[in-house]
Amino acid sequence: MESRLQYIFLGCAFIALVFVAVSAPMLHAATAADLEQDPLVVRETDRRDVRVDKLDSENFELGAFAGMMNVEDFGTNFVYGIKATYHVSEALFVEGNYAQSRMGQTSFELLSGGAQLLTDAQRDLKYYNLSVGYTLFPGESFVGSKWAFKSNLFVVVGAGATDFGGDQRFTVNGGVGYALYLTDWLALNMSARDHVFSSDLLGASKTVHNIEFTVGFSIFF
Amino acid sequence: MIHKSTIGKICLFILLTLSTGQLLAAKYEPLVVVADSYIDLRTGPGRGFPIFHVVEKNEQIRLIKRKTDWIKVKTLDKSGAKEGWVRVRDMHKTLDTDGKAIQLPKQGIEQFNARNWNLGFSGGDLDGAAILTVFANYYLSPRISAQLSASQILGDFTDGYMGNVNLTLSPFPEWRVSPFFTLGTGIIHTKPQTTVVQAEDRTDEIVHVGLGTDVYLTQRFVFRMEYKRHTILGSQETNEEINEWKAGFSIFF
The missing domain is CATH 2.30.30.40 (SH3 Domains)
Known part of the structure; x- marks a missing residue:
């Protein structure tokens, strides 16, 4: 009961704050509107202006990748996924990844003959993460004597979840990658990442490191 | 095992994206x-x-x-x-x-003051469990925004999801370190992990109050720290109160 009263009180206080915040700029806006000139004239000049924000921009990047992922105790297996990136500046970017893999058998399962730790469905691994990246060493890479492509090395760090063994695990990932720009809008990416989560599949809970190497393409738009 | 349909969809998507890029000649x-x-x-x-x-x-x-x-x-x-x-x-x-x-x-902090949308993600702690959140703010005015967020909860004993809507008030939008207050409501769904014997899945309404701060870093990039106090209403006799601490990044448009 006491907590509900607290919420009612806080709610009232919040609404009052909101009211104050809304009314202040509205008063200001009214005086500004009075001073505004003929809107038709303003509109025509706007249309002819050269506006940099109307230019085609290529800050978003979508890509697909495939490679090998090692999951501690479960072997190294094929992994494939998709990524979406937004480039905040020439150096900073944020990205989201989603990928799938399928785990093999542990040494215990192989040696014991018939024992199965996981069901078939539990061997499917899916992960997603949201990461922040920083571009290091931008420059050009030379291929033979005739070709030069823009390229860079990047580092990423982020967090996400891994669905594996019938459970979702909080996962931290980090790694290094190399991007080679074949054109302004097409890039070849290679990356090596570590996915770290805690697992209790083999008894005691432990932190496991899972290394992934992938190659992929992405397009900018 | 790769699903053929998945690869097909990815290829189709890439082709479509490439062709629209080339076709937009004007x-x-x-x-x-x-x-x-x-x-x-x-x-x-x-x-x-x-x-x-x-x-x-x-x-x-x-x-x-x-x-x-x-x-x-x-x-x-x-x-x-x-x-x-x-x-x-x-x-x-x-x-x-x-x-x-x-x-x-607009360049620098000038564009931060004129933001309309803010999209971001964060990670943190919800009552001992890890919590991952994606959020979107729509600015009704420089000081007030409506926020929608979706979270995944990853605990040692329970997993779950949480969705929230709230109003966010930023009294000093022109500051580089801009504090804000939130008040909102949502639902939380929790389910026990397969390896732990526990009660059944639960879905409850929650209300929250919170405070945090945005720190304008560069370009369209913002660092956000936040604390929320949630009250879980409904299926239990007494309302349970839980704390959420998180930090993350956002980009604005």
């Missing part, structure tokens, strides 16, 4: 006049790329496209047009063909 590529004493053209969209050409005052250049805070331009040289990259802020003295200044997008 691009906006305005012609402008250099009014500064000169402008440097670089080979790539970054400060480290070498300067390979200098465009002089009164020369005309065509603006082709933009990548972060760089613009790709094309000269009209009769001996062969050159394409290179110019930093947006280096074009502040550039004029259009009528001799009028071109309109550059």
Whole structure:
């Protein structure tokens, strides 16, 4: 009961704050509107202006990748996924990844003959993460004597979840990658990442490191 | 095992994206006049790329496209047009063909104050469990925004999801470190982990109050720290109160 009263009180206080915040700029806006000139004239000049924000921009990047992922105790297996990136500046970017893999058998399962730790469905691994990246060493890479492509090395760090063994695990990932720009809008990416989560599949809970190497393409738009 | 349909969809998506990119031929590529004493053209969209050409005052250049805070331009040289990259802020003295200044997008913290949308993600702790959140703010005014967020909860004993709507009040939007207050409601769904014997799945209503701060870093990039106190209403006798601490990043438009 006491907590509900607290919420009612806080709610009232919040609404009052909101009211104050809304009314202040509205008063200001009214005086500004009075001073505004003929809107038709303003509109025509706007249309002819050269506006940099109307230019085609290529800050978003979508890509697909495939490679090998090692999951501690479960072997190294094929992994494939998709990524979406937004480039905040020439150096900073944020990205989201989603990928799938399928785990093999542990040494215990192989040696014991018939024992199965996981069901078939539990061997499917899916992960997603949201990461922040920083571009290091931008420059050009030379291929033979005739070709030069823009390229860079990047580092990423982020967090996400891994669905594996019938459970979702909080996962931290980090790694290094190399991007080679074949054109302004097409890039070849290679990356090596570590996915770290805690697992209790083999008894005691432990932190496991899972290394992934992938190659992929992405397009900018 | 790769699903053929998944690969098919990815290929189709890539093809569609490529074709629409090529088909949009009627691009906006305005012609402008250099009014500064000169402008440097670089080979790539970054400060480290070498300067390979200098465009002089009164020369005309065509603006082709933009990548972060760089613009790709094309000269009209009769001996062969050159394409290179110019930093947006280096074009502040550039004029259009009528001799009028071109309109550059807002730079730095100025654009942070004029944001309409804010999209981000964060990670943190919800009552001992890890919590991952994606959120979107729509700014009704510089001070007030409506926020929608979706969270995944990853605990040692329970997993779950949480969705919230709230109003966010930022009393000082013009500050680089801009504090805010939130008040909202939502639902929380929790389920026990397969390896733990526990009660059944639960779905409850929650209300929360919170405070946090946005820290404007650079460009469209913001760091956000936040604390929320949730009250779980409903299926239990007494209302349970839980704390949420998190930090993350967002980009705004």
